[in-house]
Amino acid sequence: MQSTAFLNELRPCGDWRGAVSDYQVEIRDTAERYPCGGEHSLLKAMAxxxxxxIPSGCHGGGCGVCKVRITEGEVSTLVMSCTHVTEEEKAQGYVLACRAFPRSDIALEVVGGMRKCITRRRYGFV
Structure with missing residues (x-):
């Protein structure tokens, strides 16, 4: 009973951000960090x-735009198309961010076709 009260103190009702079950996700390409609860996909929490x-397209696993490589941590995944993530790639940590759910703190790299849009240096006035 005490643990439930402790959770309620740390997580205001209706606000999943900052919840005890949140994990930290780091996008290595941009050094950006954000919280992601285990019930949200890496892509959904970011959006x-x-x-x-992380580049996004269909948000359902059909386009492969949100392909990332998990470099640290663990995720569970929903079914992913072999067209976008092969069995060999899965074994190397590649997933679709829209189909991956954190089970620990995560570090990832963007690897899909839209990677250049994320890692490109921006010039000009700030």
């Missing part, structure tokens, strides 16, 4: 916070 570190 909900208005961040843009």
């Amino acid at each position: 909900a916070l208005g961040r843009k570190g």
Whole structure:
């Protein structure tokens, strides 16, 4: 019973950000970090916070635009198309961010076709 009260103190009702079950996700390409609860995909949590570190397309696993490589941590995944992530790639840590759910703190690299859009240096006035 005490543990439930402790959780309620740390997590305000209706606010999943900052919850005890949140894990930290680091996008190595941009050094950006954001919280992601285990019930949200890596892509959905990022989009909900208005961040843009992982390219996105269909949000359902059909396009492969959100392909990333997990460099640290563990995720569970929903079914992913072999067209976008082969069995060999899965074994090397490649996943679709829209189909991956954190099970620990995560570090990832963007590897899909849109990687250049994320890692490109921006010039001009700030």
